[in-house]
Structure formats: C-alpha cells, structure tokens
Amino acid sequence: MQHSVSIKDLSLNFGNVKVLQHLDLDIGQGEFIVLLGPSGCGKSTLLNCIAGLLDVSEGQIFIGGKNVTWEEPKDRGIGMVFQSYALYPQMSVERNLSFGLRVSGMKKDEIEKRVSRAAEILQIGPLLQRKPANLSGGQRQRVAIGRALVRDVDVFLFDEPLSNLDAKLRSDLRVEIKRLHQRLKNTMIYVTHDQIEALTLADRIAVMKGGVIQQLDTPHVIYNRPVNLYVAGFIGSPSMNFFEGSLAGGAEPVFTANDGTKISARGYKFDVAPNTAVTPAVLGVRPEHVVIGEGAKSMTFQTEIEIEIVEPMGSDTLAWTSIAGQSVTFRCDSDVPLATGQKMLAGFDVERGSLFNAETTNRL
Amino acid sequence: MSNIEASGPKPRSFFTTSRIVTYSVLLIAAMYYLFPLYVMITTSLKGMPEVRLGNIFAPPMEVTFAPWVKAWDSACTGLYCEGLKPGFWNSVKITVPSTIISVLIAAVNGYALVNWRFKGSEIFFTVLLFGSFIPYQVMLYPLVIITAQLKVFGTLQGVVLIHTIFGMPILTLLFRNYFASLPQELFKAARVDGAGFWRIFFEIMVPMSLPIFVVAIILQVTGIWNDFLFGVVFAGTTNYPMTVQLNNIVNSVQGVQEYNVNMAATILTGAVPLIVYFISGKWFVRGIAAGAVKG
Numbered sequence: 001m002q003h004s005v006s007i008k009d010l011s012l013n014f015g016n017v018k019v020l021q022h023l024d025l026d027i028g029q030g031e032f033i034v035l036l037g038p039s040g041c042g043k044s045t046l047l048n049c050i051a052g053l054l055d056v057s058e059g060q061i062f063i064g065g066k067n068v069t070w071e072e073p074k075d076r077g078i079g080m081v082f083q084s085y086a087l088y089p090q091m092s093v094e095r096n097l098s099f100g101l102r103v104s105g106m107k108k109d110e111i112e113k114r115v116s117r118a119a120e121i122l123q124i125g126p127l128l129q130r131k132p133a134n135l136s137g138g139q140r141q142r143v144a145i146g147r148a149l150v151r152d153v154d155v156f157l158f159d160e161p162l163s164n165l166d167a168k169l170r171s172d173l174r175v176e177i178k179r180l181h182q183r184l185k186n187t188m189i190y191v192t193h194d195q196i197e198a199l200t201l202a203d204r205i206a207v208m209k210g211g212v213i214q215q216l217d218t219p220h221v222i223y224n225r226p227v228n229l230y231v232a233g234f235i236g237s238p239s240m241n242f243f244e245g246s247l248a249g250g251a252e253p254v255f256t257a258n259d260g261t262k263i264s265a266r267g268y269k270f271d272v273a274p275n276t277a278v279t280p281a282v283l284g285v286r287p288e289h290v291v292i293g294e295g296a297k298s299m300t301f302q303t304e305i306e307i308e309i310v311e312p313m314g315s316d317t318l319a320w321t322s323i324a325g326q327s328v329t330f331r332c333d334s335d336v337p338l339a340t341g342q343k344m345l346a347g348f349d350v351e352r353g354s355l356f357n358a359e360t361t362n363r364l
Numbered sequence: 365m366s367n368i369e370a371s372g373p374k375p376r377s378f379f380t381t382s383r384i385v386t387y388s389v390l391l392i393a394a395m396y397y398l399f400p401l402y403v404m405i406t407t408s409l410k411g412m413p414e415v416r417l418g419n420i421f422a423p424p425m426e427v428t429f430a431p432w433v434k435a436w437d438s439a440c441t442g443l444y445c446e447g448l449k450p451g452f453w454n455s456v457k458i459t460v461p462s463t464i465i466s467v468l469i470a471a472v473n474g475y476a477l478v479n480w481r482f483k484g485s486e487i488f489f490t491v492l493l494f495g496s497f498i499p500y501q502v503m504l505y506p507l508v509i510i511t512a513q514l515k516v517f518g519t520l521q522g523v524v525l526i527h528t529i530f531g532m533p534i535l536t537l538l539f540r541n542y543f544a545s546l547p548q549e550l551f552k553a554a555r556v557d558g559a560g561f562w563r564i565f566f567e568i569m570v571p572m573s574l575p576i577f578v579v580a581i582i583l584q585v586t587g588i589w590n591d592f593l594f595g596v597v598f599a600g601t602t603n604y605p606m607t608v609q610l611n612n613i614v615n616s617v618q619g620v621q622e623y624n625v626n627m628a629a630t631i632l633t634g635a636v637p638l639i640v641y642f643i644s645g646k647w648f649v650r651g652i653a654a655g656a657v658k659g
Contacts, residue, residue, distance in 0.1 A: 074558030
C-alpha cells in the first residue's frame with residue numbers, strides 16, 4: 001500500500017539534546033493520526049520536521065511517495081494549522097486565505113473559487129472582509145484551517161489547534177474537525193496533549209515520550225491494552241489504578257500485592273506466556289472496571305472496601321478508597337448513593353486490567 | 365465621619381504625604397531641567413544692551429527676534445557670515461540618508477537573525493553587540509584611513525557611511541528583540557504558504573513593526589542630528605553639520621560675544637530633536653516597551 005506520509009529512521013538533535021530518536025512512522029492515505037504526549041516529548045518537533053520547518057539530523061521523510069527530506073515547506077503538499085492561529089494580523093480574512101495562493105502566482109479567478117469554497121465549507125463567508133483582531137477564537141481557528149484548505153493539499157498538519165480555546169468551543173471544533181476529515185478524506189496529522197481529543201479524533205494514536213513513539217495503535221487498543229506502564233498511566237482520566245506486587249506464572253497465574261493480597265489472573269491474555277518463576281509485576285485496573293455492590297460478586301477478585309472520598313462529576317461519580325493497601329479510584333453511576341465511610345463489596349476482573357513487568361515496565 | 369456606614373468607593377484625601385513628596389520631587393526635577401531653557405529663551409529674545417545689564421533671569425523688557433534672524437542668516441563662523449543656514453541643510457543631507465539606510469539595513473539584520481538562523485548567527489550577533497561597547501575614539505583613526513582609501517573622506521557620502529555603520533549594533537539589537545517578540549508561528553505559517561525571505565519581510569513583518577520603526581527612526585534622527593564628532597572629522601569643511609557650525613559661531617572670538625545670538629543659534633540647533641520627541645513621544649514609549657521586553 002502507498003503510504004501518504006512515511007518517516008524513516010528520523011532523528012533530530014539540538015546540540016547534545018536528542019529530541020527525536022530513530023523514529024519510524026507510516027501513515028496511510030486518508031488516515032487521521034494523532035501524536036499524543038506531554039509537553040517536551042517531541043510531538044510538535046516531529047510535526048515541524050514533517051512540515052519542513054526544521055531540518056532533520058538523520059533519516060528521511062516521504063510524502064505521497066516522494067522523498068521530501070530536503071524540500072521547502074511549500075513544495076511538500078502540506079497545510080498547517082497552528083495553536084496560536086498565526087493569522088497575518090494586517091490582512092483581512094480573505095487575504096489571509098489567499099496569501100499562499102497569491103505567493104504561488106495563481107490566477108485571480110482560481111483564487112476566488114478556492115477561497116469561496118473554503119469559506120463555504122467552514123462557514124466563514126460573512127467574515128471574509130474582517131481583520132483577525134475582530135474575530136473570536138473559534139472563528140480565528142476556522143480561518144486558520146481555511147488557510148490550509150485553500151492550498152488543496154494532501155496532508156493537513158495540526159499543531160495543538162484547540163489548546164487556546166475554552167472547553168465548550170474546543171469540543172465543538174473537535175467535532176467540526178472530525179466532520180471535515182470525513183468530508184475531505186485527507187491525511188491528517190494532529191498534535192495534542194489532550195487525550196480526549198486524541199481518543200475521539202484519531203484513527204490511530206501515536207503516544208510519544210522522550211522523542212520515541214511508545215505505542216502506535218487504534219484508540220481502543222491504546223486505552224485497553226497499553227504496551228507499557230507509561231502509556232497506561234498517561235491515557236485515561238482519572239488514571240489507572242496500579243498495584244505493585246509480584247506475579248507467579250503457570251496454569252493458574254496469581255498476582256500477589258505487596259501487602260499479601262492474592263488476586264487471581266485467570267483469563268488474562270498474556271502477550272508473552274509467563275514462566276512459573278515469581279517476578280515483580282504491576283497490575284493496572286481502570287477506575288470504570290472496578291465494580292461495586294451486587295455486580296462485584298461475579299468478579300474474579302472481590303474485597304470489602306470503605307469509601308474515603310466521593311467526587312460527583314455529574315454524569316458519573318468518582319470515589320476514592322483503598323484496596324490491598326493501595327489508594328484506588330473507581331467510577332460508578334451518579335445515581336448510586338455513596339457516602340464517606342460507607343462499607344461495601346467491590347471487585348474487578350484482572351482479565352480487563354493490564355499486567356506489567358515491574359522492571360522493564362512492559363506489558364505482560 | 366466615624367458614624368457613616370462604609371459603602372461605595374472609599375473616600376480618599378488628595379493631600380496625602382506620599383503625594384506631596386512625589387509631586388515636590390517631580391517639580392524640583394522639572395525646574396532643574398526647564399530653568400536653563402528659560403534662560404536661553406529669554407536671553408535670545410533680548411537685545412544686546414539688555415543682555416549687558418547682566419540680569420540673566422529677568423524676562424526681556426523689549427522682545428526682539430533680531431538675534432534669531434541673525435543666528436539663522438548672518439552669524440559669522442570665521443570667514444563666512446551665513447549663519448546656521450548652510451549647517452542646517454548639511455545636517456538634513458546627512459541625517460535623512462543615514463537614517464533611512466541604517467534603519468532599513470538594521471531591520472533586515474534583525475529579521476534575519478531571528479527568523480533565518482544561520483550557522484554562526486549567534487556569534488555574529490555577539491560580535492555586533494560587542495561593537496557597540498568599543499569607544500568611538502579607538503576606531504576614529506582607522507576609519508579616517510579607510511574612508512580616505514575609499515575616496516569618501518571629507519564628503520557627505522563618507523559621513524553617511526560612518527553613521528550607518530555606527531548605528532548598526534544598537535539598531536540591530538532593537539529590531540532583533542522586536543522580531544523575537546512576534547509569534548514565531550506567523551513566520552512558520554508564511555513559510556508553509558510559500559513566501560520567501562523578502563516576501564515575509566515586506567508583507568508580514570514590516571506591517572507589524574511600525575512601533576519599532578518609529579523608535580529606530582527617532583533614535584537615529586536625534587543621534588545623528590546631535591552628532592558632532594563624526595561631522596567634524598568626516599564631513600569636510602563645506603559639509604559641516606549644524607552642530608559643528610553652532611560651535612564655530614559660539615567660539616568665534618571676533619568683537620563682542622553676542623550671547624543672545626548664541627542662545628538663539630543653540631535653540632535652533634536643538635529644535636529638530638526636540639520637535640521629533642514632542643511629536644512622537646507616545647509612539648516612542650510604546651515602541652521602546654515593545655522592543656525591550658524580550659532579550
């Protein structure tokens with residue numbers, strides 16, 4: 001299959017600082033890829049390399065099958081949307097949209113056609129004569145997307161486009177970007193530190209840390225089968241509950257928490273079959289996989305808990321407790337009455353959780 | 365007072381101690397600077413007999429503009445008696461091209477240093493900055509030799525060249541800091557749009573840089589207008605700027621010292637920077653603040 005964007009053994013160093021290290025990434029035609037990671041993980045740097053705004057130290061970048069490693073940004077067939085919108089302040093919206101086309105010396109009627117098409121898609125027609133200063137944040141970002149749109153490129157690059165917007169607008173524009181992708185079917189590479197954006201938008205997510213892609217997979221796999229402790233802890237809010245202890249392999253694998261609590265790992269799908277020796281391990285359980293009350297009785301692990309803190313979130317309720325000597329959060333329906341100090345039965349299936357090697361931090 | 369219930373804005377007395385102290389200090393400082401100006405203006409409006417009375421602080425009893433006319437038109441510098449007039453035009457001929465050329469070059473320098481980093485651009489900038497700390501006197505003699513070799517010594521072009529070179533460090537620093545304070549993403553967006561070095565400079569950067577251009581122009585106009593050293597060394601006798609001519613008028617020791625004419629000539633010479641500051645004060649402060657935030 002022809003890859004839309006292909007990154008081969010890419011490295012970037014700023015002096016002695018290694019920002020990106022031997023990175024490989026193949027992105028399919030029309031795919032929506034999200035680069036997700038904390039600030040300083042190199043995700044924006046990678047995007048700038050793809051755009052041609054930074055020279056790479058090693059490796060190659062292919063876009064549409066063409067080696068563009070040494071090409072200028074304008075010759076790469078990309079459009080880019082920035083966090084700060086980066087609209088030219090002294091130009092009207094229309095001139096902002098047409099700037100790139102005017103630079104390339106395109107004919108006037110063709111420019112007009114493209115601008116009006118972009119304005120129609122993004123519903124910014126009435127704003128065309130305004131200056132960026134007279135637009136709201138959401139409108140500005142739409143114009144910024146439009147600037148990429150008029151260039152009629154194969155690949156869209158988004159550099160945290162929604163981070164400057166307030167929560168409400170962010171979720172609105174998120175849906176709009178998804179709709180845009182479904183309509184245009186362009187390849188999109190989207191950088192964010194917001195996991196909700198990543199999970200909702202992406203066909204595949206690349207979780208990055210320290211200039212290395214930790215895991216590249218669909219949102220579902222990333223969320224449910226994280227490859228290592230880092231990904232497990234980074235994705236999910238509130239984050240996964242971790243139990244430190246050890247794992248005894250064999251036909252009936254058992255996880256023993258540090259305080260001696262034994263938790264059966266029956267039914268857990270190991271990536272690598274564990275040997276019978278006892279190895280230090282970490283068990284991770286998502287808050288929503290902890291079940292309380294009647295439902296807990298069917299779980300492979302059950303225990304009595306006491307509620308410590310209750311946080312009602314509206315749609316659901318978060319509660320803090322402790323299991324096997326570790327602080328644990330769980331999520332339950334907001335209609336379930338919970339009170340501090342209340343005692344109840346709770347349980348979970350290790351099958352839905354994740355087991356990690358405590359030393360390598362990799363998934364077992 | 366004590367039985368009024370607190371509501372609305374808190375009443376404040378105008379004459380607080382801190383306010384009185386602040387205003388007194390400001391007043392004294394203002395007088396310190398304005399008093400010489402007052403003396404100059406009053407003296408320049410007096411006739412010679414009145415000046416001879418020696419009451420320099422007294423206002424003129426009989427206002428006359430004759431000293432101003434003489435200073436401008438017929439005061440003597442050694443052999444010539446043409447007043448400050450030729451000096452004024454020389455200063456214009458020196459200041460205008462020097463300002464335009466130096467500001468334009470410095471703007472491009474600053475832009476390139478921020479947005480088009482090249483290998484060694486930081487070192488280049490450091491060297492340039494270092495240049496602004498070297499005393500002029502050190503460079504004077506070598507520059508005389510160089511300009512003589514270039515056959516521009518003692519010409520208008522020569523003095524313009526010197527002013528352009530010496531304006532470079534501080535102006536480049538000014539523009540570099542200003543461009544560094546503009547969002548980098550604008551530059552990136554323009555590059556993705558396919559614009560090149562000059563296109564980004566003229567269509568994106570310059571329209572956003574009006575305040576810093578104003579500051580740079582003010583700095584250069586006042587600096588070059590007030591310059592004495594380079595004018596007297598490099599301009600050549602026929603091209604002496606106004607400052608040098610003023611010096612020659614004041615120091616020519618034929619006959620009596622016409623204090624009123626000297627005062628008028630001095631005010632005339634200082635008028636240009638003074639007017640520039642008055643007109644552009646607001647812009648100046650705004651631009652200085654904008655350029656100074658990031659280093």
